[in-house]
Amino acid sequence: MDVRRITLIAGLAIVSYLMIFTWSNDYSNTRPVAQETSVAASAVTPSLGASDVPAGNVDTETDSRVADQPVSTGNQVRVFTDTLNVIIDLNGGDVILAALPQYPASLETPDSPFKILEYGDRTYNAQSGLVGADGIDTKARARYTAKQDRFDLNGSQLEVRLSHVADSGLSVDKVFTFTQGSYLIGLRFELTNNSTRTLSTNMFAQLRRDKSEDPSSMGGIGMNSYLGTTFSTVESAYEKVSFKDLEKEKYTNTSTGGWVAIIQHYFLTAWVPGANDTNGFYGEQGGNGLYYAGFKAPTLVIAPGETAQANAGLYVGPKDQDSLIVVAKNLEKTVDYGWLWWIAQPIFKLMQFIHGLVGNWGWSIVLMTLLLKLLLYPLTSASYRSMAKMRKFTPKIQELRELYGDDRARMSQETMKLYQKEKLNPLGGCLPMLVQMPVFIALYWVLMESVELRQSPFMFWIVDLSIKDPFFVLPLLMGGSMFVQMQMQQQPSMDPMQAKIMKFMPVMFTFMFLWFPAGLTLYWFINNLSTITQQHMVNKSVARADAKLVQDKLIQKNKA
Structure with missing residues (x-):
């Protein structure tokens, strides 16, 4: 022999x-959906309401939801930078569309940027807000105002400031910071207690997605990449939690620092909370069939006349290892080379x-x-x-x-x-x-x-x-x-x-x-x-x- x-x-x-x-295991034989050819708003209005918002404190399960509140397409702010084209909905201050001008949707449409976040035919948004006892998003999404409806990055940085004053006396400025050459969007809540009593609230940030297919998949037999959520915590540096897993049971974890992301072929969206904060991470499928993955930050207690801040980062861009290493610890692991990564x-x-x-x-x-x-x-x-x-x-x-x-x-x-x-x-x-x-x-x-x-x-x-x-x-x-x-x-x-x-x-x-x-x-x-x-x-x-x-x-x- x-x-x-x-x-x-x-x-x-x-x-x-x-x-x-x-x-x-990682690829399914599905056909990618077509990308829209512009960054203009879809005729279909996203339904972004309080039912999308987690309730309770950091260690509370996210199962309390109330009715959706649709918004009009006129309440939007558009932001244009060298790396990102973004639409922010003033109802809640959510990023409802993000396109990448340096990454064409296809070679046939070089002037049409690839869209990660989107609404209309697909639903994939990055939401954030304030919940808890005095949170402005607890019962209904807060309605923000902005000084203008279009912002263009002309220097090294651009701040987009949204404002809201609640009936409780809590004044909120929601500030997005865009940096030249970067796919990381800074988020800062500036809070002022104008009331005569102590107020408390929690910042939350989450990704909200439907069951639509991966538009960045390559097509062909079995060529669609892993599409699902990932978490990084003290307990696990990199943990995949698929949408099928979320259909079976909720994911919950508490960790200092960490991040939460939804990854697809070549691209990802990730929320990165404060590195020193103890955050409550969660993932679930809502009753509306959408998937949610996010975190809640520790409770902020604001005395009368005092101010407070809450910060996070939103990465919306390619799975570029050099960029991801700078954004957050272990985020580069989303470029998944499998069990032979040490050779790859x-x-x-x-x-x-x-x-x-x-x-x-x-x-x-x-x-x-x-x-x-x-x-x-x-x-x-x-x-x-x-x-x-x-x-x-x-x-x-x-x-x-x-x-x-x-x-x-x-x-x-x-x-x-x-x-x-x-x-x-x-x-x-x-x-x-x-x-x-x-x-x-x-x-x-x-x-x-x-x-x-x-x-x-x-x-x-x-x-x-x-x-x-x-x-x-x-x-x-x-x-x-x-x-x-x-x-x-x-x-x-x-x-x-x-x-x-x-x-x-x-x-x-x-x-x-x-x-x-x-x-x-x-x-x-x-x-x-x-x-x-x-x-x-x-x-x-x-x-x-x-x-x-x-x-x-x-x-x-x-x-x-």
Whole structure:
């Protein structure tokens, strides 16, 4: 039995299984909804009322809700910066739409920014307010006023101030701060107690979303990324809580600092409370079918004539690791490279470094693949030399099969004797390949999860490395190169079933890669080409060494 071949085939099958299994867990076969082509308000009015607002103190479950209060589309403020186009609803002061002008919705509509937060056909908003005993949003959403209905960032920072005076005597300024080049929106509540009694309230901030699909998904078979909530607390640095989980039971946790987010493919929205505050985090599905994920801050007690502040941050943007690290601790974990993150992270940093030199993510993939191949050369070289050495003894193994083909036990016994006598390792050519498999899987997730590759062109017909090759040229080239590679690895003594499997593997992989991102297919194609080249060089080197050995023996024999 050719143990090395069986192990190799099993290893390839394991890689395929792991990729497809992990893929199917995080990805669903759904079709993304279309994005609107402008930031203008939808004709459909969002229903943002007190039923969306958590009740009680920090440690209280968020199950008290009252009736919705619809608002008019005229009560809105629009904010335009270099990174964000935002609409704020004056009824509650919620961010009901956020678009990213630096990220087109599609290559076909370069002037239409991608929308994360949205209302109308979809509902996905970032809400915040004041609840508790004297909260202005406890019974109904507060109606704010603003000095103007449009704000444009012309300098390094822009403040958008909304004002409200409650019947209780609590004066509230809700201030949004936008910074040039940043996707982080600062939120500050400035509170003044103008009454004659002590007032108390809690700030809350939450994300509110419906069941609509992920508009940033790539499309194709199984290519929609994880869509759901995530929490970071002292108890768990990064915890996924899917929408299905929230349908079954509420999520509650109390933690100092932390954050709450809803993530999708390439983008996320996150509320980040004060790092030193003890916040009550929650997630649930409301009776209206919407999902809520947010936090409530500690109670603010304000004496008559005194003031108080409550602060938080709202990140609305791409899953860019360099940006996320600055925003909050552990927020960069939303770029989820899976269980091999400790390998994937250095690979991404290497790709990022190469991209800084060549300015093209496609060439970054090519050069990174060749560099990894160079680093793993000692392992792969040993593998190919072992294969070549095994090939030399193919005739002897074939003789053993002819002699003991019907006696499997004797055949195995005699084969092992041959291995021991000639110092052959049947697994010598396979183990180095198994060592490389974690690198392949880690790179797969780097290419799948990195927003930097979104809409990034390579050359010729490859205009977006994050989606499939539109003409299937790369998958076919990859399949052809894999066929050549498998042919080079086959041996005359190979079992017929093994030979059939080896021939079928390129067909199976070609079909799989028809729907994979072009960046991943490019990597596999370049890896195959470098493998073929390296194996050819090793085979020639071994052949020259064998020829020299035979020549030396002849010379010694003639001398004798």
